[in-house]
Amino acid sequence: MIDFEKYLRIKKFPLIWCAGCGNGIVLKGMLGAIDRIGLDKNKITVVSGIGCSSRATGYVDFNTLHTTHGRAIAFATGVKFANPDLTVLVVTGDGDATAIGGNHFIHAARRNIDITVILYNNWIYGMTGGQVSPTTPHGMRATTAPFGNPEGSFDISRLAIAAGASFVARGSVTSPVKLSQYIEKGIRKKGFALIEAFTPCPTAFGRQNKMGKALDNLEWIKERTIDVKKADALSPEELEDKLVTGILVDVEKSEYTDLYAKLVESVRDIPVDLHIPEREVVPASIAVAGGEEL
Amino acid sequence: MSTVSNTNAGPAKGAVRVMTGNEACAEAAIAAGCRFYGGYPITPSSEIAEILSKLLPRVGGKFIQMEDEIGAMGAVIGASLAGAKALTATSGPGFSLKQENIGYACMAEVPCVIVNVMRGGPSTGLPTLPSQSDVMQARWGTHGDHPIIALCPRGVRETYDLTVRSFNLAETYRTPVILLLDEIIGHVNEKVFLPDRIRVVERVKPGADVTEYLPYQDTDTDVPPMASFGEGHRFHVTGLVHDETGFPTNNPEKIEHVLRRLNRKIDRYADRIIRVEEDRDENARVGVVAYGSTARSASYAVRLAREEGIPVSILSLLTIWPFPEEPIREMANRVSDIVVPEMNLGQLAHEVEWAACGKARVHKVNRIDGEPIHPQYVLDAIRAAARGK
Incomplete structure (x- = not known):
């Protein structure tokens, strides 16, 4: 039995998430994965952007970084690259990671930097009140798509695969054990890992689309998802409107911080044409006190 | 002279x-201890990235x-939080893109240095030509009431010194520092x-007791x-307004408290941060206030004016923000006219006017055609001011 409280900032409870929201299940899956791997809390940094899912960083007892909208992966790249000893996780959402932050998402996958992205996909902008997102299915309603979404939607996992991620899995809060296992595998993977987690938003998505009570929202997800093993046997027509879950990609490839460390090693003996003056180190405390002229 | 312990520099x-x-x-x-660069190519700053891509892995x-550009600023902040002295370099359009995250660095008090090699604007503007049209963007480019430090060198050696100083100020005051070069100085x-x-x-670290750590603690110095x-x-x-613990707050008292401290943190040390250089003539009725490469033209113009028998003083601003209000006020008390040459339409001249507070007339000398301000332009303005026109 996992002692989840060990990983939580209980004083910050209650969570801001609505009744019926699935985000807590994804978060629990992440904490379970961390516990099973046995990571040192001091060596974990969780980075998030802006949105409902991104508020998760406030509740977990690690090094936590709640950044600007869409930029969590960029900040996380700086953290991981500056100190590769840290385990770096990103908590983000469909809008945060694939609309305003889409560029960082694909480039971190291309770079294959060792960051695990846990992307809460609820098909809507929840925090701002239910606006259309890049994953809102065509025809479904949002406060900024009052007549139904006229646009098509992203398949986020396939986007990550095409961009070069070394591990991609898709799960759902309707199968929380599997979801947590995917997160565990993603964290263990040396390289860019994406775990796309389907999670219901009865308040902003379900209500506008007349999807019934919270439980009905979960049923809606269940009806739409199909395991990758079962999907293999179906035709493309039969898979239309289905969301394939499971481990979609798991490959071994060179990881960015490792490659850079090798680069540093290989150029070590090349002489540097650089003037390095003698350095007198002044502690900032003395500098603040005006003890040294800067 | 010696080599840094963690380098293999010859x-x-x-x-x-x-x-x-x-x-x-x-x-x-590198000499100042920068060990992280995150950037995006942009003229006329790209050489800084190219050189550091060669040098950094070797040290x-x-x-x-x-x-x-946005991701570059994010990575720089992330690296600084992981303990590295971090730098990015850009120019006008890229500086615009970085603004939201520069505000984040102000709010979250993350030391870092942003170099802006100024080119002509607005928009894509004049990528290969000089300007000084980002001095107000440096001050107010990001939203909200925030403090900022911006330095502006007049030449290559001063660029070296002020780059080191930028890192020192960033680490001392736990704040982003903007180093404004212009295309002339850059190239x-x-x-x-x-x-x-x-x-x-080196930045102030908390004590060994990790349980008591308040990342935004009130201290005597205002720098946690x-x-x-x-x-x-x-x-x-x-980036949300937070209390001493670092967690978001909506409590009006706490909001007021932390935002006041954030701004006071730089304001109260303004005298130490501000650096100007004055070449004063006690008989001068005309003063010149200049910065960046324009200060070089202006200094030469002052020399020519003195050769003609016109007594002139010149104040070169090495710190632009916080604004050197006091030195300018003192100058305004001694002279009747102040000439302010700038490669923009008078962005800092308005600040000079405000600081002079009616004690001296302010004359703008502006150029926005991508060409430097020649000494002759400044000299003409000095002569006109001396004639009382």
Whole structure:
């Protein structure tokens, strides 16, 4: 039995998430994965952007970084690259990671930097009140798509695969054990890992689309998802409107911080044409006190 | 002269060099202890990235070309929180893109240095030509009431010194610092004598007791000690208004308290941060206030004016923000006219006018056609002011 409280900032409870929201299940899956791997809390940094899912960083007892909208992966790249000893996780959402932050998402996958992205996909902008997102299915309603979404939607996992991620899995809060296992595998993977987690938003998505009570929202997800093993046997027509879950990609490839460390090693003996003056180190405390002229 | 312990740099080749401002900036960054660069190519700043991509891996540092300007600023902040002295370099359009995250660095009190090699604007503007039209963007480019430090060198050697100083101020006050070069300073080659010895500031760390750590603690200095991720403090960093613990707050008293401290943190040290250089003539009725490469033209114009028998004083601003209000007020008390040459339409002249408070007339000399301000223009303005026109 996992002692989840060990990983939580209980004083910050209650969570801001609505009744019926699935985000807590994804978060629990992440904490379970961390516990099973046995990571040192001091060596974990969780980075998030802006949105409902991104508020998760406030509740977990690690090094936590709640950044600007869409930029969590960029900040996380700086953290991981500056100190590769840290385990770096990103908590983000469909809008945060694939609309305003889409560029960082694909480039971190291309770079294959060792960051695990846990992307809460609820098909809507929840925090701002239910606006259309890049994953809102065509025809479904949002406060900024009052007549139904006229646009098509992203398949986020396939986007990550095409961009070069070394591990991609898709799960759902309707199968929380599997979801947590995917997160565990993603964290263990040396390289860019994406775990796309389907999670219901009865308040902003379900209500506008007349999807019934919270439980009905979960049923809606269940009806739409199909395991990758079962999907293999179906035709493309039969898979239309289905969301394939499971481990979609798991490959071994060179990881960015490792490659850079090798680069540093290989150029070590090349002489540097650089003037390095003698350095007198002044502690900032003395500098603040005006003890040294800067 | 010695080498830094964590570098394998060979013995210094001698301190006399011919180099550009961009080269001086890159080398000074390494000397100051910068070990992380995140950037995106943009003219006329790209040489800083190119040089650091070569040098940083050889001194154990990290260089990354990010996917865009916004991501570069994010990576720099992340690296600083992980303990590295971090730098990015850009120019006008890229500086605009970085603004939201510069505000984040102000709010979350993350030390870092942003170099802006100014080119003509607005928009894509004049990528290869000089301007000084980002001085107001440096001050107010990001939203909200925030403090900022911006420095502005007049030449290559000064670029070296002010780059080191930018890192020192960032680490001292736990704040982003903006170093404003212009295209002339970035690309001009000058013979320089690099310093044999520099002062380097290391940020204030919290004590060993990790349980008591308040990342935004009130202290006598108004600058809270800063832990790095991974050292055991497990703190929270957010761009939301937060209290001493680092967690968001909507409590009006706490909001007021932290935002006042944030701004006071720089305001109260303004005298130490502001650096100006004055060449004063006690008989002068005309003064000149200038900065960046324009200050070089202006100094020459002052020399020519003195040769003509016109007594003139010149105040060169090495710190632009916080604004050197006092030195300008003092000048306004001594002279009747102040000439302010700028490669923009008078962005800082308005600040000079405000500081002069009616004690002296302010004359703007402006150029926005991508050409430098020649000494002759400043000299004409000095002559006209001396004639009382």
